[in-house]
Amino acid sequence: MTQSVPAGRVRPEDWLMVRPEGLYCAPADLHVDPTRPVARAVVTHGHADHARAGHGQVLATAETLAIMASRYGAGFAGRTQALALGETLSLGDVRLRLAPAGHILGSAQAVLEHGGSRVVVSGDYKRRRDPTCPAFEPVPCDVFVTEATFGLPVFRHPDDAHEVARLLEQHRRNPDRTIVVGVYALGKCQRLLRLLREAGYDRPVHLHGALEGLTRLYGELGVEVGPVEPATMAARERLAGAIVLAPPSAIADRWARRLADPIVAMASGWMGVRQRARQRGVELPLVISDHADWDELLATLRDVGAPRVWVTHGREEALVHAARGMGIDARALALVGFEEEGS
Ligand SMILES: [Zn+2]
Numbered sequence: 001m002t003q004s005v006p007a008g009r010v011r012p013e014d015w016l017m018v019r020p021e022g023l024y025c026a027p028a029d030l031h032v033d034p035t036r037p038v039a040r041a042v043v044t045h046g047h048a049d050h051a052r053a054g055h056g057q058v059l060a061t062a063e064t065l066a067i068m069a070s071r072y073g074a075g076f077a078g079r080t081q082a083l084a085l086g087e088t089l090s091l092g093d094v095r096l097r098l099a100p101a102g103h104i105l106g107s108a109q110a111v112l113e114h115g116g117s118r119v120v121v122s123g124d125y126k127r128r129r130d131p132t133c134p135a136f137e138p139v140p141c142d143v144f145v146t147e148a149t150f151g152l153p154v155f156r157h158p159d160d161a162h163e164v165a166r167l168l169e170q171h172r173r174n175p176d177r178t179i180v181v182g183v184y185a186l187g188k189c190q191r192l193l194r195l196l197r198e199a200g201y202d203r204p205v206h207l208h209g210a211l212e213g214l215t216r217l218y219g220e221l222g223v224e225v226g227p228v229e230p231a232t233m234a235a236r237e238r239l240a241g242a243i244v245l246a247p248p249s250a251i252a253d254r255w256a257r258r259l260a261d262p263i264v265a266m267a268s269g270w271m272g273v274r275q276r277a278r279q280r281g282v283e284l285p286l287v288i289s290d291h292a293d294w295d296e297l298l299a300t301l302r303d304v305g306a307p308r309v310w311v312t313h314g315r316e317e318a319l320v321h322a323a324r325g326m327g328i329d330a331r332a333l334a335l336v337g338f339e340e341e342g343s
């Protein structure tokens with residue numbers, strides 16, 4: 001039996017398809033988060049697996065454009081166009097709008113309308129409150145394109161305030177030791193700083209040099225993180241009893257060993273997997289994720305109410321299976337090139 005399509009309605013798969021460069025909207029000549037240089041791209045957020053340099057034109061929020069310029073240099077694209085959240089742009093007979101994704105500063109879902117149907121490409125997202133960006137907005141649609149980074153029932157992230165309380169408890173108990181926390185440079189670092197301030201920690205937090213630029217940019221874009229000081233040059237003794245944030249690559253190497261009797265922590269959704277924490281030599285795993293966990297993924301499928309769901313990067317199979325159990329026509333898109341920056 002063939003499904004009937006109302007007159008004048010075009011099926012989404014006829015105008016939005018997987019190309020080697022990524023998801024492609026043909027009538028707008030527009031790629032979403034392409035992994036190779038294209039003529040025109042809408043970029044959902046600044047993480048490196050979604051935001052690449054070298055496109056002819058980039059459409060994104062002003063914050064994402066600023067993040068890309070800071071990472072790749074001002075000439076990262078032929079031209080750029082900033083879109084405010086909620087603003088609609090017409091590209092031929094396609095309408096494009098950005099809706100908040102709650103993932104990191106500047107993150108957005110791409111809402112595409114054409115031929116009588118609406119497709120929402122969510123990029124990366126989470127449903128919890130994040131003091132560095134507006135909350136995810138569920139947009140009702142015909143097709144919802146979702147990530148599945150933590151798309152297994154074992155992934156259930158605890159409350160972030162609880163994880164920060166555990167960090168501060170270790171800090172209180174170990175006044176002579178340095179706590180070094182591995183954080184992704186874009187998003188996790190600044191969110192953890194804000195969470196520490198909300199928990200009442202008002203002393204300077206020391207930052208590895210690799211985290212300074214984006215943290216300064218967040219400040220310029222209105223996300224206040226309180227007093228921070230460089231950790232790279234600070235004397236070892238001064239860092240006893242301090243909290244130091246560093247990129248994940250630095251927490252287990254010689255850089256971290258220079259610190260005073262360090263307690264190695266890491267803030268990531270992956271810290272819910274004990275083996276991952278052990279592999280990285282993490283003594284204090286903090287489960288703080290910028291991606292939806294299993295319950296958030298399922299709640300989002302219910303909230304957007306899309307009869308069809310396309311699953312992109314992550315653990316696609318389990319989410320496709322669960323969505324089908326909810327009566328949704330779900331399938332995995334074979335998108336390549338997405339890693340896990342900022343998990
Ligand atoms: Zn991301």
Ligand SMILES: [Zn+2]
Nearest residue numbers: 049124338339
């Ligand atoms: Zn991603």
